[in-house]
Structures are given as C-alpha cells and as structure tokens.
Amino acid sequence: MADKTYTTYEIAKFCDVYPSSVIHWIDAGKLKAYVTPGGHHRVMREDLIRFLQHCGIAVPKELGADERxxxxxxxxxxxxxxxxxxxxxxxxxxxxxxxxxxxxxxxxxxxxxxxxxxxxxxxxxxxxxxxxxxxxxxxxxxxxxxxxxxxxxxxxxxxxxxxxxxxxxxxxxxxxxxxxxxxxxxxxxxxxxxxxxxxxxx
CATH class of the missing domain: 3.40.50.2300 (Response regulator)
Known part of the structure; x- marks a missing residue:
C-alpha cells in the first residue's frame, strides 16, 4: 500500500475535478509527482494524502489513510x-x-x-x-x-x-x-x- 501510485485520472475522480486540473496542480508544484518513461504523471499515495489534507478534501477510504x-x-x-x-x-x-x-x-x-x-x-x-x-x-x-x-x-x-x-x-x-x-x-x-x-x- 505504501508504494501505491495514482494517475491524474484517478486523482481527478477523488477530487471531483477534471484531469487537466490535476495536471495544473502538478505543474504549479502544489502536488508532488514524477513522470514515467512513457511521459505520464504518477503520484505517490503519501503525497496524494498530504495534498488532500492540506486542501481540506476528505481522504477516501480507498487510500487507507493514516490521518495523523x-x-x-x-x-x-x-x-x-x-x-x-x-x-x-x-x-x-x-x-x-x-x-x-x-x-x-x-x-x-x-x-x-x-x-x-x-x-x-x-x-x-x-x-x-x-x-x-x-x-x-x-x-x-x-x-x-x-x-x-x-x-x-x-x-x-x-x-x-x-x-x-x-x-x-x-x-x-x-x-x-x-x-x-x-x-x-x-x-x-x-x-x-x-x-x-x-x-x-x-
């Protein structure tokens, strides 16, 4: 679970926004991500949880979040x-x-x-x-x-x-x-x- 990564599409579903909004967050440095050899963004579970908490967005149970x-x-x-x-x-x-x-x-x-x-x-x-x-x-x-x-x-x-x-x-x-x-x-x-x-x- 700790090494789980998420696509911009999956994150968009969590946040109820368009994938383009997620890409904007990444480009602005608000959401930490890395780029795969194929050119796709991936976000680590821990970084996604921290971003959601900082924005006051409820962390989905699917993330298995430690809310501390x-x-x-x-x-x-x-x-x-x-x-x-x-x-x-x-x-x-x-x-x-x-x-x-x-x-x-x-x-x-x-x-x-x-x-x-x-x-x-x-x-x-x-x-x-x-x-x-x-x-x-x-x-x-x-x-x-x-x-x-x-x-x-x-x-x-x-x-x-x-x-x-x-x-x-x-x-x-x-x-x-x-x-x-x-x-x-x-x-x-x-x-x-x-x-x-x-x-x-x-």
Missing part, C-alpha cells in the same frame, strides 16, 4: 527534543513524530518523507535554522510545510529572516509545551484530546 499529522522536531538539545517529542506522543491520534539533532539530518529525511510541520530550533550545528527554513520555503515540494521556530536566545536578524519566509509561529525557550501543542493543532487542523496531566515547561 507528521511532525519533525529539529533541535540539537537532546533532552529538550525528547521532551517535545514526548508531549506530541501524548496525542497519538493526532501526531506522529520524528526527531533530528541537525538541520542536515532533517533535510535528508525530508527528501524522502515530507512532514506536515517542522518544530525548528534556530541555533543548530552545521546548518542553522534560518538556512533550513529558506530551503523548505523555496522548494515547491516543501513550501507548504508548516514551520514553528524556537530559540533560547535573541537573534533579531534571524527572527526577521524567519518572518521573511513566513514562518507560522515563533516561541522562545523555555517552551510552554501545552501552548506549542495547541498552536500545532491549530496549524494542522487536528483536535487534541484532553490532557491527562498539566504540561511542563521545557
């Missing part, structure tokens, strides 16, 4: 990354997470699996958060990914750079994990279950 939103946590502070990850994992019906400690690691993974949201530390080794943000927001395949920037230090220039690339939110450390979860749920249009215990600052 994919969240990548990128922070070189191992303990903080663990705390953020644990907070998101308390909402297993809404989120699935992966943790990375450098921007390079995250981008390599994103090349294979595009997330719905990236929690991105601004100060990272090898490649800082602003560089990661620039790459994500200037590539057609990832420009719709939501980004929440976080930082324990004040970097006015970095914050201006993030604003330039329309980062969806920015929080200073220590983080209010409850607020971070709520904002993530708002951006990704998912509902959170009532918390079993008070959240902690991180």
């Amino acid at each position: 939103r994919k969240v990548f946590i990128v922070d070189d502070d191992v303990e903080l990354a663990r705390l953020i990850d644990r907070a998101f994992r308390k909402q297993p019906q809404a989120f699935q997470t992966e943790v990375f400690h450098t921007g390079v690691e995250a981008l390599i993974r994103i090349g294979h699996a595009v997330p719905d949201l990236v929690i991105l530390d601004i100060v990272l080794p090898k490649m800082d958060g602003c560089q990661v943000c620039k790459i994500l927001k200037t590539r057609p395949q990832t420009r719709e990914v939501k980004i929440i920037g976080i930082s324990g230090k004040r970097f006015p220039m970095a914050e201006k750079e993030l604003a330039r690339y329309r980062v969806d939110a920015f929080y200073r450390k220590p983080l209010d994990l409850e607020e971070l979860l709520a904002k993530s749920a708002e951006l990704l249009r998912v509902e959170l279950k009532p918390a079993a215990e008070p959240s902690r600052e991180a």
Whole structure:
C-alpha cells in the first residue's frame, strides 16, 4: 500500500475535478509527482494524502489513510527534543513524530518523507535554522510545510529572516509545551484530546 501510485485520472475522480486540473496542480508544484518513461504523471499515495489534507478534501477510504499529522522536531538539545517529542506522543491520534539533532539530518529525511510541520530550533550545528527554513520555503515540494521556530536566545536578524519566509509561529525557550501543542493543532487542523496531566515547561 505504501508504494501505491495514482494517475491524474484517478486523482481527478477523488477530487471531483477534471484531469487537466490535476495536471495544473502538478505543474504549479502544489502536488508532488514524477513522470514515467512513457511521459505520464504518477503520484505517490503519501503525497496524494498530504495534498488532500492540506486542501481540506476528505481522504477516501480507498487510500487507507493514516490521518495523523507528521511532525519533525529539529533541535540539537537532546533532552529538550525528547521532551517535545514526548508531549506530541501524548496525542497519538493526532501526531506522529520524528526527531533530528541537525538541520542536515532533517533535510535528508525530508527528501524522502515530507512532514506536515517542522518544530525548528534556530541555533543548530552545521546548518542553522534560518538556512533550513529558506530551503523548505523555496522548494515547491516543501513550501507548504508548516514551520514553528524556537530559540533560547535573541537573534533579531534571524527572527526577521524567519518572518521573511513566513514562518507560522515563533516561541522562545523555555517552551510552554501545552501552548506549542495547541498552536500545532491549530496549524494542522487536528483536535487534541484532553490532557491527562498539566504540561511542563521545557
């Protein structure tokens, strides 16, 4: 199922549009696709599901969709990354997470699996958060990914750079994990279950 691909005609049926509309989405970079040796477009199941969710279109049961939103946590502070990850994992019906400690690691993974949201530390080794943000927001395949920037230090220039690339939110450390979860749920249009215990600052 994970490797299933769909034609523009099949996608048009799912979305109740003409195949030409699907081709337009692909040409505009809104829907990720590849071209077969015969010159036909094909869309991977995961990319189709993400596109439908982003557009607010109900995902057909035939796609066998995992409706959880994919969240990548990128922070070189191992303990903080663990705390953020644990907070998101308390909402297993809404989120699935992966943790990375450098921007390079995250981008390599994103090349294979595009997330719905990236929690991105601004100060990272090898490649800082602003560089990661620039790459994500200037590539057609990832420009719709939501980004929440976080930082324990004040970097006015970095914050201006993030604003330039329309980062969806920015929080200073220590983080209010409850607020971070709520904002993530708002951006990704998912509902959170009532918390079993008070959240902690991180």
